[in-house]
Amino acid sequence: MSAPRRALIVIDVQQEYFDGLLPIQYPARDESLTRIAEAMDAAEQAGIPTVIVQHEAPAGFPVFAPESPTFGLHPEIASRADTAAHRITKPFASVFASTGLEAWLREREITTITLVGYMTNNCVIGSAAAAEPLGFTVEVLSDATGAIGLVNAAGSAPAQQVHETVMALLNSNWAAVAATSDWTDAVRSGQALVGDNLVESAAREGRGDT
DSSP states (O other), X not given: OOOOOEEEEEEOOBGGGTTSSOOOTBTTHHHHHHHHHHHHHHXXXXXXXXXXXXXXXXXXXXXXXXXXXXXXXXXXXXXXXXXXXXXXXXXXXXXXXXXXXXXXXXXXTOOEEEEEEEOIIIIIHHHHHHHGGGTOEEEEEEEEEEBOOEEETTEEEOHHHXXXXXXXXXXXXXXXXXXXXHHHHHHHHTOOOOOOOHHHXXXXXXXXXX
């Protein structure tokens, strides 16, 4: 198997998730931020292009409004922004919708996108699902992403449950999920990460495997 041609996609590591209305709860946001920075540094060392994405809502919106102080990148990411190969804003959960990212990746013959950033339960899962019909292989770094707890008319789930459930879901079909350290090892060795599949994941659940 040939080595994957990767791009690291850093999704929405904005102050909204630290000082705004949507603080990341699990994994601990400072820890996930450290892992994101490590992934960016590893990508730079390996010559993997990094794409920095920011979510942009309409002016006056309560979150991600472009004029708000929480629209900006976290300083850890802002300090690395000059080395990014590409920067985009997006209006939807998917990094592909109305951004031109697909064309940018294809021009560089990228086959695999590695997703880090926020949130697990919105833009990460939305981007992974959107990549499937486009033919991109997806990797998600479980400790370099993060979720919030949810309560609504359909039910409720704490942030850890949300995050761990989405990671299991992604690894069953849409992505290869791994820790940042394992991804860094794979990058250095030129190897692809291997995910699972839906049939075997379901069979294990039926047997009570853990």
